[in-house]
Amino acid sequence: xxxxxADRITKAIKSKNTPLVVGLDPVYxxxxxxxxxxxxxxxxxxxxxxxxxxxxxxxxxxxxAAPLVPxxxxxxAFFERYLWEGVESYYTLLAEAEELGIETIGDVKRxxxxxxxxxxxxxxxxxxxxxxxxxTVTPDAITINGFAxxxxxxxxxxxxxxxxxxxxxxxxxxxxSAAAIGDFxxxxxxxxxxxxxxxxxxxxxxxxxxxxxxxxxxxxxxGGTSPAATAKLREKYPRTIFLVPGLGSQGATAADCVRFxxxxxxxxxxxxxxxIIYAYNNPQxxxxxxxxxxxxxxxxxxxxxxxxxxxxxxxK
Amino acid sequence: xxxxxADRITKAIKSKNTPLVVGLDPVYxxxxxxxxxxxxxxxxxxxxxxxxxxxxxxxxxxxxAAPLVPxxxxxxAFFERYLWEGVESYYTLLAEAEELGIETIGDVKRxxxxxxxxxxxxxxxxxxxxxxxxxTVTPDAITINGFAxxxxxxxxxxxxxxxxxxxxxxxxxxxxSAAAIGDFxxxxxxxxxxxxxxxxxxxxxxxxxxxxxxxxxxxxxxGGTSPAATAKLREKYPRTIFLVPGLGSQGATAADCVRFxxxxxxxxxxxxxxxIIYAYNNPQxxxxxxxxxxxxxxxxxxxxxxxxxxxxxxxK
Numbered sequence: 001x002x003x004x005x006a007d008r009i010t011k012a013i014k015s016k017n018t019p020l021v022v023g024l025d026p027v028y029x030x031x032x033x034x035x036x037x038x039x040x041x042x043x044x045x046x047x048x049x050x051x052x053x054x055x056x057x058x059x060x061x062x063x064x065a066a067p068l069v070p071x072x073x074x075x076x077a078f079f080e081r082y083l084w085e086g087v088e089s090y091y092t093l094l095a096e097a098e099e100l101g102i103e104t105i106g107d108v109k110r111x112x113x114x115x116x117x118x119x120x121x122x123x124x125x126x127x128x129x130x131x132x133x134x135x136t137v138t139p140d141a142i143t144i145n146g147f148a149x150x151x152x153x154x155x156x157x158x159x160x161x162x163x164x165x166x167x168x169x170x171x172x173x174x175x176x177s178a179a180a181i182g183d184f185x186x187x188x189x190x191x192x193x194x195x196x197x198x199x200x201x202x203x204x205x206x207x208x209x210x211x212x213x214x215x216x217x218x219x220x221x222x223g224g225t226s227p228a229a230t231a232k233l234r235e236k237y238p239r240t241i242f243l244v245p246g247l248g249s250q251g252a253t254a255a256d257c258v259r260f261x262x263x264x265x266x267x268x269x270x271x272x273x274x275x276i277i278y279a280y281n282n283p284q285x286x287x288x289x290x291x292x293x294x295x296x297x298x299x300x301x302x303x304x305x306x307x308x309x310x311x312x313x314x315x316k
Numbered sequence: 317x318x319x320x321x322a323d324r325i326t327k328a329i330k331s332k333n334t335p336l337v338v339g340l341d342p343v344y345x346x347x348x349x350x351x352x353x354x355x356x357x358x359x360x361x362x363x364x365x366x367x368x369x370x371x372x373x374x375x376x377x378x379x380x381a382a383p384l385v386p387x388x389x390x391x392x393a394f395f396e397r398y399l400w401e402g403v404e405s406y407y408t409l410l411a412e413a414e415e416l417g418i419e420t421i422g423d424v425k426r427x428x429x430x431x432x433x434x435x436x437x438x439x440x441x442x443x444x445x446x447x448x449x450x451x452t453v454t455p456d457a458i459t460i461n462g463f464a465x466x467x468x469x470x471x472x473x474x475x476x477x478x479x480x481x482x483x484x485x486x487x488x489x490x491x492x493s494a495a496a497i498g499d500f501x502x503x504x505x506x507x508x509x510x511x512x513x514x515x516x517x518x519x520x521x522x523x524x525x526x527x528x529x530x531x532x533x534x535x536x537x538x539g540g541t542s543p544a545a546t547a548k549l550r551e552k553y554p555r556t557i558f559l560v561p562g563l564g565s566q567g568a569t570a571a572d573c574v575r576f577x578x579x580x581x582x583x584x585x586x587x588x589x590x591x592i593i594y595a596y597n598n599p600q601x602x603x604x605x606x607x608x609x610x611x612x613x614x615x616x617x618x619x620x621x622x623x624x625x626x627x628x629x630x631x632k
Contacts (some may be wrong), residue, residue, distance in 0.1 A: 047448035057440070077428060077435035083407060083449055086401035086439070109428050111461055112393060113491040116341070119393035121403070132363035133399055145427055145461050147486065172461065175429040177465035179417035182510055187503040193498055 002010030004211035005141055005166030006241060010102055010266050011213075012070030018305040019312075020263055022065045022106065023245075023273030024093070025075040026054045032293040051082050055089050061277055062097050064294055068301050069167025071103035073243075074139070082274050094136040105243070105269070106141045108168060113152055121159035125167075141242065143167035143221060144179050149199055156221075157203050157218045166217040169200045172230055174223025174246035183227070193222075193230065201237050215241050215267065222260065225272065231259035234267070242268045247304070248275025253313035254304075263316050270308060276300045320527035321457055321482030322557060323418055326387030326582050327529075334621040335577055337421065338381045339561075339589030340409070341391040342370045343562070346594050348609040367398050367405050368396075376408050378416055380614050387419035389559075389587050390455070400457040409455040410414070420455045421585075425486060428462025429468055436579055437475035441483075457482035459537060459559065465515055471533045473519050478542035482557075485516045488546055490539025490562035499543070509538075509546065517553050531557050531583065536584070538576065540568030540586065558584045564591025564620070570627035579632050586624060592616045 001260050013019055028036065028044045031053055041053035052084035055203055058074075063073055078082035079090035090106075097104045107187035110120040128136040141160070146153045146169040147235035156167045172182045172193040184192045197220060203209075204218035211217070216239045234242065246271055260268035278302035279285045287295045329335055344352065344360045347369055353360055358367035367624035374390075381388055395406035406422075413420045444452040457476070462469045462485040488498045488509040499506045513536060519525075520534035527533065527534045528530040532555045538546050540562035550558065562568035564584055576584035595601045595616035596609035605612040 001488045003339075005351075011622070026437075027435075043447070045446055047446045051448070071526070075432060077426075077432045077439070079443070080439040081435045082446070083444070083452060084400045084404035085449065091399060109426070109430075109461070110393070111426050112423075113489055115343075116391060116393045119341075119343075119391075119397045123393070123396040123399055126400070130361055130363045130366070130398070131359070133401065136399060145425070145463055147461055147463055147494075147497060148489045148491055149496040149498075151491045151493040152489075173429055173464045173468075175464055175467045177467040178429070178463075178548055180465040180515055181463060181512065184502060184508055186501060190487055192497070192508055193549075199496055235369070244506065 003164040004216045004302070005160070005164060005212045006215035007211040008216055009070060009166070009241065009269070012103055013266050016068060016070045017067060017265070018308060019265060019268045019270045019306055020069045020071055020301065020303065020305050021071045021073050021269045022037060022061065022276050023073040023075060023107070023109045023271045023272040024056055024058050024061060024277060025078050025091055025273045026277070027054055027078065028053060030281065031057050034293065047082055047085055051085055051089050058093050058293060059096055059298060061293055062093065062102065064298050065301065066100035068305070069102070071105055071269060072097060072141070073107050073186055074107040076106060076108040093134055094139055105168070106139030106142040108142050109145050110142070111147050114155065117152055117155035118154060118159065121156045123223055125159045125165050127155065139165070140167055141168060143168045143170060145170050146200060150203065152198060153288065157209070160305040161209055161217050164297055166219060167220040168221045170244040171196050171200060171220040171287050172222045172226045174225045174250055174252065178223070195309045197237065201240065204237070205239055210239055215239055219243055221245065224257035225250060228259070234260050243271065244268055245271045248272040254307040255315065258308060258311040258315050261312055265312055272304055276304060321476070321480060321533045322531035323388060323529045324456065324526040325474060325482070325557065325585070326531055330420055332384060332386045333584045334385060334580070334624060335581060335584045335586045336385045336617065336621050336624055337387045337389050337587040338377065338385055338588045338592050338617065339389040339391060339423070340377060341375050341394050341589045342374055342593070343394065346372050346597065350607060350609065363398055363401055365400055371408060374399055375412055378409065378413050378418065380610055381617060382416035382418040382453060382618050385418070387421055387456070387585060388413060389421040389423050391589070392422060392424040401533050407452055414453045415624060421484070422455030422458040424458050425461050425464050426458065427468055430471065431462045433468055433471035434475065437472045439474065441475045441481050442480055442481050453463045453629045455481070457484060457488060464510055466519065468526065469516060469519055473525070476540050477525055477533050482535060484535040484559040486588055487512050487516060487536040488542045489540045490541045490566050490568065494539070512525040513549055513553065517556065518526070521555055526555055527574060531555055535559055537561065540564060540573040544575070550576050556583070558578050560584055560586045562590040570623040571631065574624060574627040574631050577628055583630055588620055592620060
């Protein structure tokens with residue numbers, strides 16, 4: 001594999017022919033009955049039982065997703081709720097994903113200043129060589145919060161680059177209340193998300209960060225549900241890979257999301273979580289596949305890929 | 317103990333007669349030689365050895381700090397760098413602190429939107445009742461990142477309240493580059509930190525959140541190094557407890573920090589990390605205490621308390 005995150009992910013987008021990323025936000029109560037009825041996994045209030053169920057579910061989703069999409073995004077919160085035991089299972093899944101040859105994004109949204117960022121980067125981006133933890137796999141990229149500005153971004157960006165990895169800085173959220181902050185505008189009419197994007201680009205466009213694909217190892221997160229004006233960022237920052245959440249359950253359409261793809265389909269990763277991993281609860285797929293939950297997820301991935309591909313063509 | 321975080325911490329500020337919080341940001345290489353020369357703790361590249369050293373050090377700092385200050389702040393990054401093993405040791409220290417009767421702030425700066433915030437809150441604020449993890453202690457309060465606005469704050473605030481705990485929302489960072497974001501100003505002259513503070517206050521001032529001390533379980537983080545104008549927040553938001561980082565190694569003076577205390581000394585928690593926990597490397601204390609590193613830390617705490625007390629009196 002290419003040793004630059006942006007090159008690996010661009011190659012994967014091309015070979016899987018889609019910008020779709022499957023998001024793993026596993027919630028015990030929503031797992032397939034076949035899993036949570038199993039006697040070793042049927043107790044939501046027993047940490048080992050619940051974690052086993054989540055591991056079983058996510059491992060099977062990874063196997064379905066690996067041949068179909070360039071990357072999966074693991075949402076750390078849903079593992080951290082099981083404390084260190086859950087964190088261990090998060091790293092177990094990252095190793096499984098590496099085995100399967102699919103890129104991983106650790107959705108951890110870490111953010112702080114200076115030396116604290118370096119410590120976070122060590123745990124989340126560095127290739128692990130410590131005795132007792134050797135062989136542990138960290139994500140190919142993580143999400144970070146750039147609230148502290150340049151000093152909050154650079155430590156992550158540098159550690160990532162040294163380890164062939166990437167970071168996505170949260171520039172504009174996908175939820176309604178984000179507007180109160182994200183759209184806050186100065187006297188010259190610039191929104192805070194534009195200022196943050198500028199800060200990110202200053203770091204992202206440093207020559208050493210640009211891979212042979214032309215993209216940087218430092219990308220941006222911009223919600224698919226954000227105002228249409230955010231799509232200007234695509235043109236303004238040609239070296240940026242955008243991670244776009246909000247497709248499906250959060251209400252963004254395929255057309256909203258592909259605004260961040262280049263006409264060749266590269267340059268963006270579009271994440272869908274609940275609309276895919278819980279597809280077996282969707283009446284449309286339930287009637288088609290009954291309790292074959294894996295086929296429901298597979299079909300939801302294929303259908304979402306199709307709608308994104310059509311939206312990319314329509315947007316050209 | 318009172319079941320409302322703001323009441324507990326206010327009582328502790330009064331009984332310890334200081335707003336000082338000791339921050340635990342443990343870095344292996346900076347630990348006392350007596351610890352890292354021990355044969356079971358002398359290998360920085362062996363996870364078990366390094367974690368044992370950090371646990372030993374932090375446990376002893378907790379014992380020094382417990383009778384002297386109202387709270388300790390554990391910086392999650394310095395535990396997460398040892399992956400799930402480090403996270404387990406973080407929770408071990410929280411249990412130790414509870415035994416010692418000192419309040420704990422988990423400096424995790426988590427932030428996301430909606431259902432992800434609830435999942436983070438479960439792992440970081442909820443009293444743990446899961447089989448296999450029972451008896452685990454979560455922090456008395458955590459730090460969060462309010463970048464996503466109200467929907468990114470309320471889930472944490474609510475879970476905290478239900479569990480007798482608190483949250484501190486990061487409103488203004490203490491590092492130089494934070495100004496690019498934090499001081500970003502609209503046409504009416506309002507800085508983004510003021511807008512964020514307003515968002516936080518909207519939630520913090522809901523009547524059910526206010527304890528008998530008059531303070532809310534939702535506080536704000538404002539760097540001691542931030543511009544003097546931020547001190548207006550103290551007057552504007554009388555129900556807010558401010559968590560103030562930056563004293564000592566980050567360059568804020570006692571006078572800078574006590575701007576956020578009320579004249580009676582309550583209403584703020586002022587954090588110092590490196591200037592206290594590595595006091596034994598400071599020539600001033602080294603010459604006084606030689607390799608008695610615990611006495612050096614104790615003296616640094618006493619000296620810092622004194623300088624804060626004097627600054628509070630001077631500021632009246």
